[in-house]
Amino acid sequence: MLSQEDTRPLRQQVFEQVRAAGHMPRMDVARTLDISPGSVTTITSDLITRGLLQEVEDSQRGTSRGRPPIALRVAPCSRFVVGMKLSDERHTAILLDLAGTVIAEAQLTSGALRQSTAEVLAEVSTLIKKLLQKAGQEHDSISAVGIGLPGIVDAGTGVVKWSPVMTDTDIPLRELLMEQLDLPVSLDNDTNLLTLAELWFGAGRGTSNFVVVTIERGVGMGLVLNNRLFRGALGPGMELGHTKVQLDGALCRCGQRGCLEAYVADYALVREAGTALDRDPRSNSSAVTMIETLYEEANAGNEAALAIFRRAGRFLSVGLANIVQLFDPERIILSGERMRYDYLTTDDMLAEMNSMILPAGRTPTPVDIHAWGGSVWAKGAAALALSEVTDALLGENAA
Numbered sequence: 001m002l003s004q005e006d007t008r009p010l011r012q013q014v015f016e017q018v019r020a021a022g023h024m025p026r027m028d029v030a031r032t033l034d035i036s037p038g039s040v041t042t043i044t045s046d047l048i049t050r051g052l053l054q055e056v057e058d059s060q061r062g063t064s065r066g067r068p069p070i071a072l073r074v075a076p077c078s079r080f081v082v083g084m085k086l087s088d089e090r091h092t093a094i095l096l097d098l099a100g101t102v103i104a105e106a107q108l109t110s111g112a113l114r115q116s117t118a119e120v121l122a123e124v125s126t127l128i129k130k131l132l133q134k135a136g137q138e139h140d141s142i143s144a145v146g147i148g149l150p151g152i153v154d155a156g157t158g159v160v161k162w163s164p165v166m167t168d169t170d171i172p173l174r175e176l177l178m179e180q181l182d183l184p185v186s187l188d189n190d191t192n193l194l195t196l197a198e199l200w201f202g203a204g205r206g207t208s209n210f211v212v213v214t215i216e217r218g219v220g221m222g223l224v225l226n227n228r229l230f231r232g233a234l235g236p237g238m239e240l241g242h243t244k245v246q247l248d249g250a251l252c253r254c255g256q257r258g259c260l261e262a263y264v265a266d267y268a269l270v271r272e273a274g275t276a277l278d279r280d281p282r283s284n285s286s287a288v289t290m291i292e293t294l295y296e297e298a299n300a301g302n303e304a305a306l307a308i309f310r311r312a313g314r315f316l317s318v319g320l321a322n323i324v325q326l327f328d329p330e331r332i333i334l335s336g337e338r339m340r341y342d343y344l345t346t347d348d349m350l351a352e353m354n355s356m357i358l359p360a361g362r363t364p365t366p367v368d369i370h371a372w373g374g375s376v377w378a379k380g381a382a383a384l385a386l387s388e389v390t391d392a393l394l395g396e397n398a399a
């Protein structure tokens, strides 16, 4: 199989391999990275001298006689990274140590659906304080911060071109955050970060080519090709939600018509739920409450409610069939809190999806469903911060 060459320095690859595995004997490191045991010994003694790795007894492989075998693990230390997911309902933050262990989690209810840059900056600071307080740590124990938010985010420049959670556009958010926090900050589209979390900690481990599709307030997509996140030429990420599934179709919040999101996302379901449940359009129940009610009605056998979910599921099947036809991934992971609404992903929906994919009768692409909450998104953001820290310590331009 064609594989993209890993251009990171070997010491960084060794460190990240051990961190991903938790603990690993030297011979396994050599085998996984396909390098000589001698090189591994040289590199790991350097990493041990620098206080980044340490030796531990490999209890899992203990033998009945002689010295127990030795494994490597990331040395415990007092440095941490923060990962944060910003959304229109509540922001979630997580504190990880450099070995990737979760130290603390915190949440903050967002002040409004869409906020000004100043409001977002203030909430990020408040949430970091809350997180540190929970962990009993000080601000100067943080090495880096990673933040994910929905919308069109240029990960290279750290500019948010457009986000459904912010009122301003073209905001140099990373620069503003670095100034405010006095820390290195990395910024990316939230679905890209969730995809990184799947790649590093989740179902994507050991899978070279896969797709993550998220359904929340919008519909997002992350694509891993040859073990790397694919960002496209301009880097805004994969906007699956705004691919067209109907000419002159339903109006999308982007202003165009016929986008997949306009049939599948929260606001599409809410629009129809208002009619099906005969709600007063002036009632100000939140989108989440409205969809919860719709789901309860569907479970109670309300045909109109069921039909709304079924229709959304059929449009989703078109979107997923197009992904398989274009990229032929090893698996598709459907993620996000809305995956609890199982009517979106019934066997009928999967059968309809497979019926649209050519050639007929091909082996169906596995579809996994992960109904995860905000902390997994935040973990992806922390993973990004962690890789930035590792880059600074061990990467090409490191001292």
Ligand SMILES: [Zn+2]
Residues within 6 Å of the ligand: 241, 242, 252, 253, 254, 255, 256, 259, 261
């Ligand atoms: Zn759209």
